[in-house]
Structure formats: structure tokens, C-alpha cells
Amino acid sequence: MANETQSAQPADESQGSEDSKPIITIRDMHKWYGEFHVLKNINLEVAPKERIVICGPSGSGKSTLIRCINRLEEHQQGTIDVDGTELTGDLKNIEKIRSEVGMVFQHFNLFPHLTVLENLTLGPIWVRKTPKAQAEEAAMMYLERVKIPEQASKFPGQLSGGQQQRVAIARSLCMNPRIMLFDEPTSALDPEMIKEVLDVMIELAESGMTMLCVTHEMGFATAVAHRVIFMDGGEVIEQNEPREFFENPQHDRTKLFLSQILSH
Amino acid sequence: MKLKANTQEFEPGTHPDWKAPIATSGPIAWMRDNLFSSPFNVILTLLAFWFLWTIIPPIIDWAVIESVWNATDRRDCWAQMSEPEAGACWAFIQSRLSLFIYGFYPEPERWRVNLCFIGLVLFLLPILWDKCPGRKVLLWYCIAFPFIAAWLLVGGALGLPRVPTNEFGGIMLTFIIGVTGIFFSLPIGIALALGRTSNMPALSILCVIFIEFIRGVPLITLLFVASTMLNYFLPPGTTFDLLMRVLIMVTLFSAAYIAEVVRGGLQAIPRGQYEAADAMGLTYWQATRLIILPQTLKISIPGIVNTFIGLYKDTTLVIIIGMLDPLGIGRAALADAEWSGLAREVYLFIAVFFFLCCFGMSRYSLYLEKKLHTGH
Numbered sequence: 001m002a003n004e005t006q007s008a009q010p011a012d013e014s015q016g017s018e019d020s021k022p023i024i025t026i027r028d029m030h031k032w033y034g035e036f037h038v039l040k041n042i043n044l045e046v047a048p049k050e051r052i053v054i055c056g057p058s059g060s061g062k063s064t065l066i067r068c069i070n071r072l073e074e075h076q077q078g079t080i081d082v083d084g085t086e087l088t089g090d091l092k093n094i095e096k097i098r099s100e101v102g103m104v105f106q107h108f109n110l111f112p113h114l115t116v117l118e119n120l121t122l123g124p125i126w127v128r129k130t131p132k133a134q135a136e137e138a139a140m141m142y143l144e145r146v147k148i149p150e151q152a153s154k155f156p157g158q159l160s161g162g163q164q165q166r167v168a169i170a171r172s173l174c175m176n177p178r179i180m181l182f183d184e185p186t187s188a189l190d191p192e193m194i195k196e197v198l199d200v201m202i203e204l205a206e207s208g209m210t211m212l213c214v215t216h217e218m219g220f221a222t223a224v225a226h227r228v229i230f231m232d233g234g235e236v237i238e239q240n241e242p243r244e245f246f247e248n249p250q251h252d253r254t255k256l257f258l259s260q261i262l263s264h
Numbered sequence: 265m266k267l268k269a270n271t272q273e274f275e276p277g278t279h280p281d282w283k284a285p286i287a288t289s290g291p292i293a294w295m296r297d298n299l300f301s302s303p304f305n306v307i308l309t310l311l312a313f314w315f316l317w318t319i320i321p322p323i324i325d326w327a328v329i330e331s332v333w334n335a336t337d338r339r340d341c342w343a344q345m346s347e348p349e350a351g352a353c354w355a356f357i358q359s360r361l362s363l364f365i366y367g368f369y370p371e372p373e374r375w376r377v378n379l380c381f382i383g384l385v386l387f388l389l390p391i392l393w394d395k396c397p398g399r400k401v402l403l404w405y406c407i408a409f410p411f412i413a414a415w416l417l418v419g420g421a422l423g424l425p426r427v428p429t430n431e432f433g434g435i436m437l438t439f440i441i442g443v444t445g446i447f448f449s450l451p452i453g454i455a456l457a458l459g460r461t462s463n464m465p466a467l468s469i470l471c472v473i474f475i476e477f478i479r480g481v482p483l484i485t486l487l488f489v490a491s492t493m494l495n496y497f498l499p500p501g502t503t504f505d506l507l508m509r510v511l512i513m514v515t516l517f518s519a520a521y522i523a524e525v526v527r528g529g530l531q532a533i534p535r536g537q538y539e540a541a542d543a544m545g546l547t548y549w550q551a552t553r554l555i556i557l558p559q560t561l562k563i564s565i566p567g568i569v570n571t572f573i574g575l576y577k578d579t580t581l582v583i584i585i586g587m588l589d590p591l592g593i594g595r596a597a598l599a600d601a602e603w604s605g606l607a608r609e610v611y612l613f614i615a616v617f618f619f620l621c622c623f624g625m626s627r628y629s630l631y632l633e634k635k636l637h638t639g640h
Contacts, residue, residue: 072539091547099545109540112638113558122554123544155638175544 023048023179023210024069029078031061031068038064039075040234046179051211053221053242056231057257062214065231066181069212070101083178099127102172106184108164110156116143116167117152123175135174142170146200162193166200173204180204182213216261222246230254327352327612334358337602356606357613360597364613367433367588373425377436380416383409384443392628410447429507433588435617440507441579441589442621445514446572452515453522454561458552460523461530471523478520483578486513491585510582518575525571529564530556562636569629573622590614 024046031039038061046052054062067073068080071087071094080087082097111119120139124130130138143149146166148159156164165185172180185201186194198220205211205224215221221228221242228245230238230253238251249255274280287293299309330351335341341355342348357364366374387409390402417440420426432440459471478486490509498504533556541551561568583592594610597603 070543072542095545095547098543101543103540103543105536105540107534107536109534109536111537111540111555111559113562113636123546126550126554127545157638171544 020048022046023050023083024212025079025081026069027079027081029068029075029080031064031073031075031077038234039068042078042236044229044236046210046212048178049208049210050227051205051209051225052213052227052229053225054212054214054229054231055216055218055221055257055261056237060231061234062231063183066103066183066212066214069179069181070098070103072103095127099123099175100177101179101181102175102177103181104165104168104172104183104185106187108156108161108168108188110164110168110171112156115153115155116148116159119156119167120171120174123171128175139170139174142173143167145173145203146170147196160193161189162196165189165193165197169197169200169204177209179210179212182211182215184214184216186215186217218246218261230257232257326350338605352609352612353606354609356597356603356609359603360593363593363597364434364590366436367593368431369433369436370427370431373419373427376416376419376424376427380413381439383413383416384439410444429505430587432507434590434593437582437587437589438576438579441511441514441582442576444511445518445575445579448515449518449522449571449575450568452519454526454557456519456523457526457530460527475520475523478516479524483514483517484581484584486517487581487585489513506585507587510585510587514575514579517578518571521571521574522568525564525567526560528567529560532563533559562633565629565633565636569625573625576621576625577618590617 022045024044026042026044029039029042030037042065054065056062064073068075069082075087083100085093085097087094087097111122114122117136117139120142121132121135124135124138125132140149140152143152146169148163148166151159151163151167156167159167182201186197189197194217198217201213201220202224213220213225225242227239228242229236230245230251232253238245238249238254246258249258300306330345331354332341332344332351333354335344335353335355338353338356341353345351366377369377386402387406390396390399391406396402415421415424417432418427418429456471456475459467460475462468487510490513491506494504494509537555537559538551541555546554580589580591582589588596591614594614598607598610
């Protein structure tokens with residue numbers, strides 16, 4: 001499976017296109033939680049259609065980093081520029097960026113009081129002002145894509161974890177985002193369900209979506225990522241193309257981390 | 265289906281589901297589980313049966329079998345029984361029924377109260393029943409109803425003669441205070457809860473002060489303030505109807521409690537729900553209305569209905585400032601020499617009236633909880 005997708009991966013498709021300017025630019029970014037310095041001097045450029053996997057030990061700031069990109073967390077220093085708009089306290093800008101950036105959470109965060117279909121159409125109807133019928137049609141298309149159209153009228157509480165996460169992915173896609181953020185999308189799932197979610201993510205990757213993914217699924221990283229970023233203690237320690245990253249890590253901290261996650 | 269069938273007969277993975285043995289399902293199992301599960305429970309069950317056996321027959325005897333429904337006064341009533349005071353004298357309640365319902369509302373105008381009551385049923389129907397036919401149109405009517413009701417009851421405009429509010433009384437008064445309080449305290453309470461949890465410090469502090477002040481003072485005190493002191497605060501010469509003042513005080517009082525109940529609900533919503541709504545690009549008001557409040561109100565239903573039931577029963581406190589709700593009417597009726605000594609009947613009647621209303625609310629809230637349950 002991994003080998004197939006890897007060979008199908010057109011590595012040059014995005015990285016090679018130097019003419020396109022970065023869709024996300026983070027410069028000298030710092031963040032504190034009270035006194036605690038969680039993110040230190042982050043510099044990151046993401047090209048359109050680029051797929052990045054961010055890994056690192058817990059508490060390394062990787063989730064916080066991607067949550068800064070859609071301003072679920074506020075940064076205190078430096079600049080974050082998403083799709084030509086700088087993230088500041090301006091609510092209008094924040095809402096605009098959020099509607100362009102989809103996010104998938106570790107615990108799915110589906111709306112339990114709405115059916116699957118209503119979960120999917122809520123954003124398009126209220127944020128994009130899409131007519132209901134049209135939003136529902138699009139939602140069914142995305143449910144087909146994540147392979148659970150038959151669950152449309154159920155409530156999230158009636159689905160398995162893997163199904164819920166696929167609904168969550170479809171919900172983000174319904175907004176036609178330009179960028180997708182994944183915050184440990186498979187960490188809360190049973191082993192049997194991880195694959196169904198990863199399959200959907202791999203399919204999404206092949207369709208050319210810009211993706212930033214916090215995950216420890218190293219198979220997924222090798223299969224689809226253009227770049228793997230390793231973070232520790234709030235800093236980017238090392239980043240490289242996946243094969244290089246796994247086979248020839250430069251930094252001692254990276255080597256230790258990789259030996260720990262690969263040996264269990 | 266045979267219980268003695270050997271499990272070995274089935275290949276692994278092909279064992280069918282068997283019917284549960286009688287001992288784990290059915291009425292016998294239920295009785296064994298719930299009534300006779302231990303020696304102590306057997307004793308409790310028997311005691312409960314004995315207790316019911318001793319109190320229920322006499323009550324039925326008094327309230328139904330020996331009761332008298334038509335009589336001119338107390339003596340006449342007792343004369344019709346096997347012995348005086350052996351049964352209930354419902355004739356008394358019957359003779360005062362219109363007083364219990366309308367208070368001192370002038371008789372020729374009472375059709376207005378009846379019409380208003382029909383209007384109230386039409387008002388509650390679309391609110392309480394989401395599959396009600398023509399609900400969309402009726403909801404517009406619901407918004408207009410408080411004003412229609414005020415016009416019908418008070419009059420003084422568009423051809424209806426004015427009825428002073430101090431002639432209101434009885435069950436009608438209870439309904440007016442109860443329904444107004446419930447209808448307006450919910451939105452005010454929700455707004456206060458959102459204000460208190462808001463991250464705008466000035467708004468939040470204002471809401472905290474309001475809630476804590478109102479909650480920290482007994483309702484009776486607020487009613488006294490309404491009936492006497494409010495005039496000192498208002499510009500001289502303004503008259504402000506007493507019933508109106510009571511309505512405002514009761515509404516604010518229960519709004520403060522609703523606010524705290526709703527705040528509890530807000531805190532029970534996982535942070536992920538706010539984050540998912542934010543990440544989607546919804547505005548604060550969209551997220552609040554579409555994601556947060558529906559879930560908050562659902563989990564707050566028991567607390568909200570609890571507050572409403574409390575409010576409804578607290579309407580009897582207006583007796584203190586001279587308004588005659590059913591309890592006040594009852595006390596006044598008992599002062600009549602021809603009927604004195606029938607307190608049991610009067611208070612039982614009032615108790616049953618309040619119980620039916622409150623029990624109705626409680627059952628409705630259970631129905632609502634069940635309906636909104638979406639499985640987890």
C-alpha cells in the first residue's frame with residue numbers, strides 16, 4: 001500500500017514549481033502560554049499543494065503551531081501570512097482565513113446535535129451563503145468521497161470513531177478549503193480504523209490539496225509528504241524530504257525520537 | 265433453541281443467538297430484581313404495600329365516595345353525609361369556582377379572559393410541539409401574543425373597556441405571572457449567561473453584579489421593593505402599574521437563576537465544539553446560535569424547568585403585597601362564616617391545581633430530553 005502510493009507520488013508536482021509563491025509564510029514567530037515559551041522563532045514557508053508532516057514528542061508545540069495558522073491560538077511575536085492575508089486581531093481577516101483553511105481534530109469535534117448531513121452543510125450555508133439544496137448536493141458528493149454516503153441522516157454519536165473522523169474530513173472539504181490542517185487525526189482511533197482514515201487522507205493528498213499534518217503515522221509521512229518537520233521544545237529541530245529524514249536524520253534529538261517511535 | 269444443546273455442536277464463529285432464559289427477562293425477573301432482590305428489600309416492599317393499603321382507601325372514601333357536590337352551605341353539606349366531615353364538601357369549591365378562576369374580574373368582561381386562555385393554548389402549541397401544522401405562521405402569532413393578551417385583559421383601547429389590574433386574581437393571575445415570567449426570563453437569562461461568560465470584562469462584570477444581586481435577595485423583598493420603594497426611584501408623578509412591577513421583578517428574579525443554570529450548561533460544552541465552529545469560520549453569533557446554544561439548552565433542560573417550576577409556585581408570594589392569587593382567594597373564601605372550616609378542601613384544590621401544572625411541565629421536559637437525545 002505504502003509503496004504503491006509512494007511510487008504514485010509526483011514529488012515534482014509542487015516543490016518544483018518555484019514560480020508559485022508560498023501560500024503560508026511564518027516569520028520569526030513566537031508564542032507564550034503565560035510565562036511558558038511554547039513556540040520559539042518559527043520560520044516556515046508552505047508552497048501551494050505542498051504536503052508537510054509535523055512530528056515530535058508531546059509538548060513539543062507541533063499542535064500549537066498548526067493551531068496558530070487558523071488562529072485557534074494567538075501568536076505574540078512575528079508574522080503569519082495565510083493566502084495573502086496577515087493574521088492579526090482583525091476578526092474579519094480571521095474569519096476569512098478560517099473559511100479558507102480546513103481543520104481536522106484529534107477528537108473529531110463533530111456537532112453531536114446535528115445529523116451528519118447537517119454537520120457538512122452548516123459551514124457552506126452560513127459562511128459561504130450557499131443555497132441549501134446545492135450545499136446538500138455537494139455534501140453528499142464529499143460523503144461519497146469518504147465512502148460513507150449511507151450515514152448521512154445519522155447522528156455523529158451513532159457512528160464509529162473512524163467514520164466520525166471521515167465525516168469530519170468531509171465537513172472541512174465542504175468549505176472548499178485551500179489548505180487542510182490535521183491535528184493528530186488518527187491518535188484517538190482504534191488500530192482497525194486508522195487505515196480507513198489514512199486512506200481518505202492519502203486520496204486527498206493525491207488530489208493536490210495543501211496539507212499540514214501533525215501525526216506519528218510514519219508510513220503516511222513516507223507515502224505522501226513532501227517534507228517532514230521535526231519539532232522539540234517549541235523549536236523546529238530538523239526538516240527534510242521524508243526518505244532522507246527517516247534514513248539519515250542529522251540531529252541527535254531526531255535520531256532518539258525516531259528510534260523510540262520506530263522500535264515499539 | 266434447546267438449552268441443553270451442546271455448544272460444541274457449533275463451529276467457532278457460527279454460534280447463533282439464543283433466547284434469554286425466563287429468569288433474566290419478563291415480569292418475574294423484573295419483580296425479582298426490583299422488589300424482592302434481598303431480605304431487606306422484601307421487608308421494604310411489604311411495608312410499602314401495607315402503607316399504601318392503609319392510606320389510599322380512606323382518601324378515596326373522603327374525596328370521592330362520601331363527597332358532596334351540591335349544597336347551599338357547610339351545614340347542608342354535612343347533612344348529606346353519613347356523618348359530618350366524613351367526606352369532602354366540593355360544593356364549596358364549586359360555588360367559588362368563578363372567583364378561583366377570574367378573581368374579581370368584572371363578570372360581563374370575563375369572555376375576554378376565556379378568549380385569552382384559548383389564545384394561550386394556540387400560543388403554546390407551536391412552541392411546545394415542533395410538528396404542529398402551520399407552525400411557521402403560528403410562531404409569528406406567538407411573538408404578537410403577549411401584546412394581544414395584554415390588550416385583551418387590560419383593555420382601555422380599541423373598543424374594550426379598561427379593567428384595572430387590581431381586579432385581576434385567581435388562576436388567571438397565576439397564569440399571567442407564570443407565563444410572562446417564563447416567557448421573558450428565558451431569553452434574558454440566556455443573554456445574562458452569555459454576558460457573564462463573555463471575554464469583555466465590562467459586560468461580564470455587569471452581568472455578575474446583576475445576577476449576584478438578584479439572587480442574593482429573597483423574592484419577597486423584591487416584591488416589596490416593587491410595591492413600595494419603586495415609586496421613590498421613579499420620577500415623581502409617574503404611575504407604574506403594580507402588576508407590571510410584579511411581572512418585571514418576577515421575570516428578573518428567575519432570569520438570574522436561569523442565567524446560572526445556562527452558564528453551567530455552557531461550561532459543560534467541550535472546548536472542541538467552540539474550536540470546530542471557529543475553525544469553520546462561523547462568527548461568534550452564528551457559532552453561539554447554531555452550535556453552542558442548542559447543545560447548552562439541551563443539557564440545561566432539567567435545571568431550566570426546575571427554575572420555571574419554582575417561579576410558577578413562587579407566584580403565590582404576591583399574596584404578601586395584596587394580590588389575590590388562588591391561595592389568596594382561598595383564604596378569603598374561608599373567612600366566609602357560611603363555609604368556614606373547609607380548609608382541607610380549599611388547600612387540596614389549590615394543591616392539585618399547582619401540582620397538575622408543575623407535573624405537566626416536568627413531564628414535558630422529560631419528553632423534550634428524550635426527543636433531543638441523539639446518542640453518544
